[in-house]
Amino acid sequence: NAGVTQTPKFQVLKTGQSMTLQCAQDMNHEYMSWYRQDPGMGLRLIHYSVGAGITDQGEVPNGYNVSRSTTEDFPLRLLSAAPSQTSVYFCASSQRLAGVDEQYFGPGTRLTVT
Amino acid sequence: GNSVTQMEGPVTLSEEAFLTINCTYTATGYPSLFWYVQYPGEGLQLLLKATKADDKGSNKGFEATYRKETTSFHLEKGSVQVSDSAVYFCALSGTGGSYIPTFGRGTSLIVHP
Numbered sequence: 001n002a003g004v005t006q007t008p009k010f011q012v013l014k015t016g017q018s019m020t021l022q023c024a025q026d027m028n029h030e031y032m033s034w035y036r037q038d039p040g041m042g043l044r045l046i047h048y049s050v051g052a053g054i055t056d057q058g059e060v061p062n063g064y065n066v067s068r069s070t071t072e073d074f075p076l077r078l079l080s081a082a083p084s085q086t087s088v089y090f091c092a093s094s095q096r097l098a099g100v101d102e103q104y105f106g107p108g109t110r111l112t113v114t
Numbered sequence: 115g116n117s118v119t120q121m122e123g124p125v126t127l128s129e130e131a132f133l134t135i136n137c138t139y140t141a142t143g144y145p146s147l148f149w150y151v152q153y154p155g156e157g158l159q160l161l162l163k164a165t166k167a168d169d170k171g172s173n174k175g176f177e178a179t180y181r182k183e184t185t186s187f188h189l190e191k192g193s194v195q196v197s198d199s200a201v202y203f204c205a206l207s208g209t210g211g212s213y214i215p216t217f218g219r220g221t222s223l224i225v226h227p
Contacts, residue, residue, distance in 0.1 A: 004157075042219035042220050090157050092158075096208070096213065099208055100146045100165050100207075101208060101215070102148060103150070103158070103207075105150075106157050107157045
């Protein structure tokens with residue numbers, strides 16, 4: 001099992017550019033989510049999905065789009081990058097077993113918007 | 115709603131010192147409780163968990179006990195190593211049928227030789 005994979009590891013964008021952060025998991029997990037991590041802010045939930053075809057907004061969804069066409073993939077799209085989106089982005093997945101759902105995180109994408 | 119409160123960091127210790135990182139929570143129902151660890155430049159990974167009151171989770175010398183009466187899940191280790199330097203996140207999930215976990219803000223631990 002590769003677990004949760006994210007690409008790219010690092011990215012530099014200019015203001016106004018768009019891009020897609022890729023996330024894939026090979027554990028057949030129903031639940032997937034995207035977080036951003038900023039100094040002193042902890043983890044903030046951007047979007048999440050409880051299964052293929054179902055997505056919903058988290059705490060900080062503005063400026064980001066998601067879709068979930070397969071169980072494995074959950075890409076995050078930045079429509080028009082802004083310097084405020086400079087952050088480290090983590091994708092996570094989980095499956096509830098016996099009422100317990102531990103999260104599996106990817107290694108992160110470090111994004112800088114200039 | 116649910117919330118998790120962790121002690122502010124950074125926590126700075128010498129090698130072989132005793133570690134406690136406090137975590138308290140507010141939740142409806144009976145959540146599962148977790149500690150995740152994030153080493154520099156990496157994603158979070160599960161360190162230990164407890165799923166019901168009085169359960170003790172343990173891993174790599176770390177322990178935490180689910181205390182329902184004090185709504186706490188404090189992380190402890192008897193003798194820290196330089197390699198334990200990381201950010202530690204307390205979290206809960208499994209309430210109200212929601213998949214969405216609630217994380218604390220994280221506590222940075224720095225261990226000096």
